[in-house]
Amino acid sequence: MPEALSLPEVPRPNDVTSQEYAYRRLRHALMIGAIAPGRALTIRGLAEAVGVSPTPVREALRRLSSENALHVLENRRIVVPEMTTQRFEELIAMRCCIEAHAAERALPYMSDVKIDELEMLDARIDSAFEANDLEASTTLNHRFHKEIHATNPTPVALPMIESLWLQLGPFLRVAAGYAQEYYTVDRHKEILTALRKRDAIALAIAMESDIRDGVGRLGRTALRRILGEAA
Amino acid sequence: MPEALSLPEVPRPNDVTSQEYAYRRLRHALMIGAIAPGRALTIRGLAEAVGVSPTPVREALRRLSSENALHVLENRRIVVPEMTTQRFEELIAMRCCIEAHAAERALPYMSDVKIDELEMLDARIDSAFEANDLEASTTLNHRFHKEIHATNPTPVALPMIESLWLQLGPFLRVAAGYAQEYYTVDRHKEILTALRKRDAIALAIAMESDIRDGVGRLGRTALRRILGEAA
DNA sequence: TGGATCAAATTGTGATCACAAAATGCAGTT
C-alpha cells in the first residue's frame, strides 16, 4: 500500500467545481515541489485526499497531463515525470526563449507605477529567501515573472510559461535539498533596471540570466550530484 | 437544437481507450479546421458523434482545453475560441519564437538522408497544394515542420508547438475561404537550403519567413476582411 | 411589435457501479 498522499490546502470558493478544486490542489502541490518526481498517483487515492469522487479527479489528471506536469505510462499509470539532464536543460532553454520573448513584448505596456510594484514584490522575495521559506520564495518569484509577462495581457504566452514552471516544480525541492546553500545572485535588480530604462535588449539578457542563474544553476549542480551518486 | 456535429473519421486501433479516441477525433477535426471558431460543443452531442458515453468525452474536452484548443466559458459551456487580431498576431509570433528555437537545436542532429526525406515530403506538399487539397496540405505541412523539430527528440518543445498549431487550426479554413487565391511563396526551399548548409541563422530566418508568409499572411488578410465587413 | 414570465428541455457535474487489466502477495517448488 502506497503511503497516503497529503496535498497542501488551497482555498475553495463556493462556486468552483470539484474538478477545478482537485486540479488546483494538485497543481499547487506540483508547483511548489510538494510531490517528488517518480511518484505514482492513483485516482482513488487522490479522490480520498481531496475529498471528492474519482470522476472529477480523472478530469483534473487529464488537464495536468496535457500541461505535461504529469506523465501517463503505457500501463495507464500516472506518475510525476522524472527529471533528466536533457529534459532539464530543455526546460531552462525554453523558459529563456519564451520568457525573454514575452518580456520584450510586455515592455511597451510597462508603466512606472507597475515597476514600483515589482520592486516591492522583489523586496518580499528577498525576505522569503532569507527566511529560507522555499514555498513563499517560489510562489513570489513566479508572481514577479507573471506580473511582468501579464502587463500586456497575453492569452497565448502565459499558459505556456506556466506549463514550464509546472514541469520544473517537482524537481525544485529535490534540487534545493542537494544544494547546501541555495542562494542566487539577485538578477531581479537587473530586470528592474532594464525595465526602467525601457531597454528591450538588456531586459531579455537580464531575464535569461535570472532564469539560468536561479533554477538553472541550482538544478544543474543537483543533477550532477544525483547522477554522480547513481554512477 | 444545434445542427449535428460530424467529425472526420480517424483510425481506431484496438487498444486505444474511448477517451483517447474521442480526443483524437476532436483534435484532428480542430487541427484541419473542420470546426469553425465560435462553435459550441456539448458533451452529449460529442458523445453521440463519437459513439461513446459522456464520461470519456469530458476527459477529452479537458485535455483540449488545457492545450488551449478549446475555451470554457463561465457558463461552463465549451466553445472553439474566436480569432482576434491580437491573438492571431501572438500565435504567429510565438510560433516563430519557438519553432526557430527548436529548429536551431535540431540542426546538429540533422543528417543528409533526413534532409532528402524532407525534400520528398516537400514535393508531396506542392502536389497537395496544387490540387487545392487543404486537409492534405495542412497535414503534410505540419509533418514537414514536425520532422525537423523532432530530429532532436524534444519532449518539451514539441507539445508546445503542436498546441500552437491546434489553436490556429480552426481559423485556417476561415482564412482560406477569404483568400481568393491562397498561394504561398515556397519558403520550404529556403529551409532545406539552410539545413544543407548547416547554417543556423539562415535556418531561423527561413523558418520565420515560412510561418509569417504562410499562415501569417493568409490570416492577416482574412482578419482584415472579416473585421472590415463587421465595421 | 417588443419585452417579461414561466414551464419544459437541455446541459454540465459528480457519484456509483460493473468490468477487465494490472499489480500484489503468498505458497509451493527447485
Added chain:
DNA sequence: AACTGCATTTTGTGATCACAATTTGATCCA
C-alpha cells in the same frame, strides 16, 4: 534463497443515474 504459479486486491475505464443550473421557447401582457 530465488523463482514460479495462482488467488486476491488494487486500479483504470466507461456507462448510467440523479441533481442543479442554464437555456430555450412559447405565452401573455403592455
